[in-house]
Amino acid sequence: MIVDFVVLTLLFGIGILTVNILIAVMEKASPRKGLLILTIFELFVMAGFLYIALPSKNLSSLLWYNLWGAFAAILLASLYLSVIKAGKKIRKNTLNSTKRADVSFDTKLVSAQLGKVFAAVMVLMVLLFAVSKISAITSIDEVYSSIPAKTKEKAEVLTSTKETPIAIAPDMAKRKMLQKFSVIPNSNMFTLDGITAQTINGEYVYVATVEYNGFFKWLKLGEVPGYFKISATDINAQPEFVKEPLKYTPSAFFNQDAGRKIYAAFPGYASYGKINLEIDDKGIPYYIQTLYKEYGVTGLMHYNDFKTAVLNAQTGDVKLYDSKKAPAFVDAPITSAAANSMNEFFGRYGQGWWNQFVFGAKKDVKVPTDNGIYAAGQITPMLSKEGQLNYFTDFTSGDDDQDSALGYSLIDARSGQLTYYRDSEVGIMDSDGAISIASKIYPEKKWDAEMPVLYNIDGVPTWIVSLMDTKGIFKKYVYINAVDNDIVVDAENAQNALDAYRIELATKGSNNSSTEADALAQKSGVVQRIVVLANGSNTVVSFLLKDDNTVYSVNSNNSPYAIFIKEGDKVTFKANVTADQTAASIQDLTVQGLGTKE
Secondary structure, eight states, X not given: OHHHHHHHHHHHTHXXXXXXXXXXXXXXXXXXXXXXXXXXXXXXXXXXHHHHHOOOOSHHHHHHHHHHHHHHHHHHHHHHHHHHHHHHHHHHHHHOTTSOOOOOOOHHHHHHHHHHHHHHHHHHHHHHHHHHHHHHHHTHHHHHHTSOEEEESSOOBOOOTTTSOOOOOHHHHHHHHHXXXXXXXXXXXXEEEEEEEEEETTEEEEEEEEEESSHHHHHHHOSBOOEEEEESSOTTOOOEXXXXXXXXXXXXXXXXXXXXXXXXXXXXXXXXXXXXXXXXXTOOEEEEEEEEOBSTTSSOBOTTOOEEEEEETTTOOEEEEEGGGSOXXXXXXXOHHHHHHHHXXXXXXXXXSGGGSXXXXXXXXXXXXXXXXXXXXTBEXXXXXXXXXXXXXXXXXXXXXXXXXXXXXXXXXXXOOEEEEOOTTSOEEOHHHHHHHHHTSSGGGTOEEEEEEEEEETTEEEEEEEEEOTTSOEEEEEEEESSSTTOEEEESSHHHXXXXXXXXXXXXXXXXXXXXXXXXXXXXXXXEEEEEEEETTEEEEEEEETTOOOEEEEETTTOGGGGGOOTTOEEEEEEOOOTTOSEEEEEEEEETTTOOBO
């Protein structure tokens, strides 16, 4: 790592080296040895600054630090040369005892030689500032086009909480970990830090880092004894402390600082967002960070060209990958901060730079909400039924008087693919509205509503929200119809809540015709039990088939002949069912003998 920082120091010290070489050429009478020592001193100061502060390594930052280094080098060189020339005058006047010694600095000589260099540095600073600001505007369209985005109309389909796990809020997981903190040897010397969602051997879990509680704790111990993990979906699960020592962590110091290790390893790349802990299938801990190269000096990035640094927390071995080609155990090669930046850019600049302002009309400007758990509350992790980690964010117009969502995005944490879901024919409530409804179900308990995510359940956009008590303990899942928010169901178990919600949709007459046709299975059988429930203008027929435990429900508004079904009838219909669900709504019902197909 020492060699890495030497390379970084030379990159950040180009301005210092250039100025001192120019001074040595211009001031031929000045002692070269003194200038060399001054240059080495300045480079050592720069190296110390880089080692401690770890400043950004994007191109614009590199240029700015070089210019400021050059500026400081000019001032120090001016002072040095003034001292040298004053010393010569003192020695000369001392030899001539008849004259009074003049010990004043001859700044005119120095400024005459260095004035051009100083002016050149100032001009370069002004030029860099102007180019950065102008190019940041003119490159907006090109950077926007680098976002790998596509648009879909319908939300992600949720058919089963086994296929698509619904995570509990991480606050509860963190609270349980803190309750088990005493299992760590010398637990008073550590603190629980960040918590991340990931899959380990196919199980959706939360993993939390254990970090040193200060410099002297690190100095005494030298390594962290392990990390916590807990199921992200089982509300009854207990955390497990995995005893896998970590030598390189973000809370370590000097060369064992994980962030510093990654920073020094790849001088040509800048980092984005926090460093995250990920675990491979053998339980070995790794730290992950998203890296990128700045687009020119704009301060912006190309969103289709992320890199991922992977640091073995035990050996210190660090490797760089294209994010799409990161090791399979890395669930989030692109961290939530980078995904949040992509969302912000996607929502703001779809119609260019000028359009984002009031006088630019703000056409199609979308503002991410802040109801998530990552990236200052703008990102919520979701696991797809394929087992891929996604980042969820919904968008609003930014108008406080409006309570509808303009759409939402899912960003693939590996490929960076942004999928924007927007049904132009159906207006849906945003996550602020969902949280407001969920938090008012039990007002006397003062529970908090967290982690709203949107799914397509039987063709109906539906918010799923977690209710937490004041101590951070999970209480219930709430399913809220995003179109008709009078349909609200809560339960302690995600699958039970889903089943109850499906029945409620059928009872209230919701139409599931927007469910994808290829997701529906043809079902048939003999009716074994039947119940007809009348609720105002709605009549819901629920029935069981022989040798089938699923409760099928249909609203008579959608299938008028359903009210004539009796036990023993043979029926045929379409439904979206999986092995673990206990309720489903149906469509295209046919009753043998009635000769009618809806």
